[in-house]
Amino acid sequence: MTALLDTLEGTLGGWGTTLLVGFVALAGLITVNAMFMVWFERKVAGWVQGRLGPMEHGPQGTLQTLLDVVKLLGKESIIPAQVDRKVFLLAPVVAFLPALAMLSLLPYDNNLTMTDVESGLLLVFAFGGVSLMGIFMGAWSSNNKFALLGGMRAVSQNIAYELPLLLSAMAVVLCAGSLNLGEIVAAQTGENGLWFIVMQPVALGIYLIAATAETNRAPFDIPEAESELVAGFHTEYTGMGFAVFFLAEYTYMFIVCGIGATLFLGGGDGPLLPGPVWFILKVYFLLFLMVMARWTYPRLRFDQLMNLAWKFLIPLSLINLLATAAVLKFVEVGS
Amino acid sequence: MVDLAFGFLIVVSLAGAVMAVALKKVFHNLIGFGLAILGSAGVTVILGAEFVALMQLLIFLGGIAIAMVFAVMMSTPREQDEEDRSPGRVLGAVGIGSGFMVVVGFLMLSGVFPAAGPQDDALFSAQHLGLLLLSDYALPFEAISLLLLAAILGSVIVARRSREDDDLPTEGVEGV
């Protein structure tokens, strides 16, 4: 392994090696995560409803998703006649590509991050806007009423929930004193480090709600509300295009939970086990919460969704931010 | 390598800019706009101003481009052919655009830019920028805040009035 890395470094240089190894690792992470999450989600859905979930292929049905993927790849990709061809084909790619960049920013361990950016936290949220464009491109180019309505809802929902998401993250940034994800983790570890879930429980709550809404997950899944909009923005997508949107959704879930684990749960901090394992465990704990929320709460109506964001979450996160700033100032003055 | 990336990003943003003005469908223009923003954000990163690039992505792509999406909703349906642009308008736009370019070019040529020092991350850090905004540039910062406040209040008033106009019950229908 080391020999291989040395050869790589000889030919590509240090930066190229990081890029190559990182992208291979991330591609693996994306696929494995999506396959695991689909299985896990179906399993939890079954268990919550007193069923067993997938059982047929592999122990406890673990190979079910693999077979689903094979089936999906074999499906015919239908491009409807009246769509805007170029935009239609580009949309899934635009929706998915930012995920790769965002994943490369996550701190999987103290020093295990592919690109260490000074304001990594903001960059993650900035790329979110790009993927939103992808969703809307798909919605608009489909030339379908349901898709367009779904796209509209996705856009307005994302605008509304980006604010509380950022504001709750900002409260943590104030505590950590940095926008760098690695430094935020570092602020929670060490001698008298405390996970920010202790100092910022309100921010964690806001963050989880807003993150669920940002990823268009139930109970905020009105952009693809099956009962009203067929499948929302990806109504017209089949085969691979659909698969890429699907993959993007699960990757974004991983990303928001990864950020959540970094901000509130101390990233790779934990006893006994190595850092990356702790990080993955925390991420999947948050993902489990998201899945549970999906099978527990009914979907919000659109006006309820907007009211929740604008009238409740944003004021609350502003108050939280102000209170955090005030407390920090007092502590600073006091000491 | 860096020169190559720089050139590529310039080409991308120029192509995006051309798309943004030349194409006929408004959503295609919007995609071009997004592309131009992405390209120029990349250029900014190469120039070392990471934070500025971030803000460009966050505000222009995440905010303004997405807000424009709402305008796309009101535009002509896709299946209809667009009208040709009137030559007068095209000329006017070209005039305004080139005028702006001349002014900016003049400023760029006449102004003195301090040579970029050795990579100083602290200069572009969020902390440094924040301190600057609240000390040296406090007035412009406050002015912008005031402008935004006015805009928010204005939109609230507009929204309220249109709500009162139609006879939909506004009380009693409440969520959360």
Next chain:
Amino acid sequence: MSQDSTNSAVPVPGRSVRPTGFGGAVRFMVRSMLTLFVGLKVTLKKLMGRKVTEQYPHEKPVMSGAFRSAIALVSFDDLNGTHDCIACDACELICPSYCITVRGDRLPDSKKKRATEFLVDFSTCSLCGLCLAVCPTETLKYSSGYDDAGYNRGWIHNLLEPYADDPEAPELLALLTARDEAKRAARKAARAAKEAPAAKPAPEAETTPANPAPEGSDG
């Protein structure tokens, strides 16, 4: 989550009325948020709880004795486990949907008739039970099979299929004769008991050996 669209102050039973004032609003908010955890508790309990799914092809449910499915022939112990269809055609004649076809023949060197073909088109059967009621030898029953499936309409079940390796004709004849004799003897004994002064009634067991209880095997 109050949806009090009438705006009346009268509390609706089972609904929380949204309180007024700032303190009330905050309390309402907190209470609403707590309800989220109530829901989560329910699903978590379910998550840990017992699963009710039956893994059908791998584990098959046991049907209750009262379950009625396609008709089948009863196997009798005293006939070496074979059926007792005498091809009397009673079931074929009474069947309201004409789904039974019975053919029979006499056993060699005997007057006893025996089914050679018992065909049922179960797709038209309405499970009315008339054939069971009319069967003189009580050799028809409801089976407990629930997963019969055919590839086309008019799929014919041959009820004699499980009895392919019946005893040879002479042996069978001997069994049937033996049973008839046992029956006759029982009847005679019963009559004798009846004609005798009714001091003590005949024991139950002597009057009933005509037909032993049907064995519970599927057709």
